[in-house]
Amino acid sequence: MTEIRSDFVAKRYAAERRFKYYGAGALVITALFLLFLISDIAIKGFPAFFEHRATVEVTIDPAKVDAAKPQAGDFDGIVKDAFRSLFPAAKSRADRKALGGLLSQGAADDLRDMVVANPALIGQTLKVPALLSDDADLYFKGMQTGLKITAGAGTLQIAQSGEEYVITGDTGDLREGQIIRANGGALRITKLEGSTVVAEAVLAPETLNTAVAGQWDMLTLSVKEAERRVNDKQVVWMEQLRSSGVIEKSIAWRFFNSGDSREAELAGLKGALVGSLLTVAVALLLALPLGIAAAIYLEQFAPKNKLTDIIEVNINNLAAVPSIIFGLLGLAVFLNFFGLPRSAPVAGGLVLALLVLPTIIIAARAALKAVPPSITEAALGVGASKQQAVFQHVLPLAIPGILTGTILGLARAFGETAPLLMIGMVAFIADVPQGFEDAATVLPVQIYLWSDLPEIAFQSKTAAAILVLMVVLFGLNAIAIYLRKRFERRW
Amino acid sequence: MKRLLLATSLLALTAVPALAARDQIRIVGSSTVYPFTTAVAEAFGKASGMKTPVVESTGTGGGIKLFCSGVGEDTPDFTNASRAIKKSEFEDCVKNGVTDVVEIKVGFDGLSVAHSKDAKDLGLTKQQIFQALAKEIPDKDGKLVANPNKLWSDIDASLPATKIEVLGPPPTSGTRDSFAELVMEAGALKFESLAELKKSDAKAFEKVWKSMREDGAYVEAGENDNLIVQKLQANPDALGIFGFSFLEQNAAAVKDVSIDGVEATYETIASGEYKVARPLFVYAKKQHVDVIPGMKEFIAEYISDKAIGEDGYLADKGLVTLPGDQAEKTRAIAEALTVLTADGVK
Structure with a gap:
């Protein structure tokens, strides 16, 4: 008998242990997924918080920049000329275009801002950083091609035959496609025939002198020229810039300071951040008072009958309605009927208010319900009216719970894109919105729009924007947790 | 309470701006x-x-x-x-x-069919693509049957013996419409029986070239072309359909599959030689x-x-x-x- 019983008990213990392992396993798997997701996004997004700039020396020619109207000055020309002057040998049209491709379209924006802020700079010569294009930036971040530079060990003779160059001497191991830099030029190996090496000019060498060890080196690029966005010539130029020390890496503040742009290196989140704040502010201003009022009425004052039952069921159902439906409603009611402007935070905020209203009502009702009836009864017992009891005793005790629910509702509103599609907020908007009626977009929409662009640099921007959105959401949730912990009362 | 409700509804109404x-x-x-x-x-x-x-x-x-x-x-x-x-x-x-x-x-805009850089070079004809992706294709007697092709080599012995798996846009996409018109319809017309069907019953013919397989050979990969590029990198046997600008930007990861012997390049699209392009x-x-x-x-x-x-x-x-x-x-x-x-x- 006892043997059977102990067997039975052992089985129960084993089942319990197994269940614990299952639980722990589920937790570990979830944590691993989360870790993988976040680290993947972080690794992809991190480079987007940095940018590369080339320091150039510019003279602000009063002929090009009118002191009376510095805004309209030809800063693009000044910066481009200064950048080109670093490469005096690049004279042909194609070369100039290739060089221009290394600079951002907005390379002169920083200089323009400096001069507009301080017109006394006109006529002076100063060193300014010029923003590089997304392709050049990716190259310096090592995201275009791997690069190995090997210093030349032996002596090299270079002879020219027509368009081609023949390299002989103690070159060591060579492969086709490698680039040899010697005598102020760069030669790409095209053919290896025994010990003779045939090469073509990437940059024509200045002389055909013999290069001894230490005077030449070799670039090995891991990605073929046709498969990357910068060609061999641009690589050689950029390596020249790198070794002359004019390339600086800095934090890309413009990622937070500027609006959207089609140039990846210029695109920033400010427009979307401001848009999100404006939109959520409208939603909060509307949904919070309405939600609390509705919850107080339903919980404390409304008679319990069929009608309030129906209302209650409907509010719970509304919380589960797909968000695109609210967008359609917004289009029909706010845009078409009330004539609100398209793409504006005011319309977006109204739609999001409808979206989070049920969540807030449900949370507020739960918070009100959690206040023990003894509080109300005590207040009523000493002669307070129902309204006094609710507003002076029940509501203050329920506020932390209501706020927690509201913040979680807002977190949802921050992450919505679908309802905003219908009211025109899924749009390219370069200008940072100045008010509730300006065209605006929001953070998650910006992420969606960037993710769909072909440029590689935007993929990194997308991940970086996701990081920013996650920080915002974590922050909101942290506030909610803090409020709950700080003010929560248990009875 | 009433006052509060009234105040909030008034607030909501006055928030409606005049149309500037x-x-x-x-x-x-x-x-x-x-x-x-x-x-x-x-x-x-x-x-x-x-x-x-x-x-x-x-x-x-x-x-x-x-x-x-x-x-x-x-x-x-x-x-x-x-x-x-x-x-x-x-x-x-x-x-x-x-x-x-x-x-x-x-x-x-050129529509490119592409696959991973690691895959062997491949060339397809529009007819072969139709045979690979249409829900129903004509059999030997010209009768429409459910697409039986599982491997590319089932279509033509010269093609590799790998599973047919093509990632492309969903029906809501304009890219999908264009692909159907430019490739699938043209491919379908190569069959005599279908060319006759077009004359006799244009509606039925349209259904044939517009219906993509639903048995897993054609995978709707969403509107986002970057996603398709990423999936191709992970699976060298799969093909993907997306816009030419994505092919150009991702040349380090994916390469083109030539269609009717013409590769999608800037020059072939501009000259009109590459036919799978739309204005x-x-x-x-x-x-x-x-x-x-x-x-x-x-x-x-x-x-x-x-x-x-x-x-x-x-x-x-x-x-x-x-x-x-x-x-x-x-x-x-x-x-x-x-x-x-x-x-x-x-």
Whole structure:
């Protein structure tokens, strides 16, 4: 008998242990997924918080920049000329275009801002950083091609035959496609025939002198020229810039300071951040008072009958309605009927208010319900009216719970894109919105729009924007947790 | 309580602003043209000092619907389209008072079929693609049967013996429409039985080339072309269908599958040699030109040499620009604001 019983008990213990392992396993798997997701996004997004700039020396020619109207000055020309002057040998049209491709379209924006802020700079010569294009930036971040530079060990003779160059001497191991830099030029190996090496000019060498060890080196690029966005010539130029020390890496503040742009290196989140704040502010201003009022009425004052039952069921159902439906409603009611402007935070905020209203009502009702009836009864017992009891005793005790629910509702509103599609907020908007009626977009929409662009640099921007959105959401949730912990009362 | 409710509802009503005169251009439409129009909008905003136009990405059909909903400040001024406007859409436009529409052809978009860099080079014909992807294909007797092909080698012994797996856009996408028309229909017509079917029952024929397989050989990978590129990298046996600009940007990861022996390159698309390409359009509402400030300047920026020229910034963004004579035609239409007539719409 006892043997059977102990067997039975052992089985129960084993089942319990197994269940614990299952639980722990589920937790570990979830944590691993989360870790993988976040680290993947972080690794992809991190480079987007940095940018590369080339320091150039510019003279602000009063002929090009009118002191009376510095805004309209030809800063693009000044910066481009200064950048080109670093490469005096690049004279042909194609070369100039290739060089221009290394600079951002907005390379002169920083200089323009400096001069507009301080017109006394006109006529002076100063060193300014010029923003590089997304392709050049990716190259310096090592995201275009791997690069190995090997210093030349032996002596090299270079002879020219027509368009081609023949390299002989103690070159060591060579492969086709490698680039040899010697005598102020760069030669790409095209053919290896025994010990003779045939090469073509990437940059024509200045002389055909013999290069001894230490005077030449070799670039090995891991990605073929046709498969990357910068060609061999641009690589050689950029390596020249790198070794002359004019390339600086800095934090890309413009990622937070500027609006959207089609140039990846210029695109920033400010427009979307401001848009999100404006939109959520409208939603909060509307949904919070309405939600609390509705919850107080339903919980404390409304008679319990069929009608309030129906209302209650409907509010719970509304919380589960797909968000695109609210967008359609917004289009029909706010845009078409009330004539609100398209793409504006005011319309977006109204739609999001409808979206989070049920969540807030449900949370507020739960918070009100959690206040023990003894509080109300005590207040009523000493002669307070129902309204006094609710507003002076029940509501203050329920506020932390209501706020927690509201913040979680807002977190949802921050992450919505679908309802905003219908009211025109899924749009390219370069200008940072100045008010509730300006065209605006929001953070998650910006992420969606960037993710769909072909440029590689935007993929990194997308991940970086996701990081920013996650920080915002974590922050909101942290506030909610803090409020709950700080003010929560248990009875 | 009542007072509070009243106050909040009043607040909601007074929040409705008066409609101010619009000084910002509004553009809607195709997500394929979106990367190009936004670049022009930005350049226009920078050069003119006016507000940068708002460009919404609504899809071609949705854009035309909004565009054609009427004339007035609350309707868009331009719509992007990855296909020409349809007759029914144009009639809808006219019915709603949008009578003066200017059609501006801005360039081409190639549709590429591509696979991972690690895969062996591959060439397909349109007929083979049809045989691989159509839900029903004709058997030896010309009778339609459910697609039996599992491996590429089932279609043609010279093709590799790998599973047919093609990632492409969903039916809501304009890219999918174009792919069906340019590849699947052309491929279907190579079968005699189907060519006859087209003559006898055009509707039934359309169903044959428009219906993609649903047994896992054709995978709807969503609207996002970057996703398809990533999936191709992970699976060297799979093929993917996406816009040419994505092929160009991701040349380090994916490569082209030639179609009917022609590879998708900038040159072959521009010359018309690569047939799986479609023209891209921007439609302008002429009735708005004198009302909304900046529309003329915006059009001028779009058709300028520095935008749609061979070395223009749109070519850098992946647009295949118009050849000389067509560019001339586009410029003539855009400068004179020649409106579209019912005869000009198919």
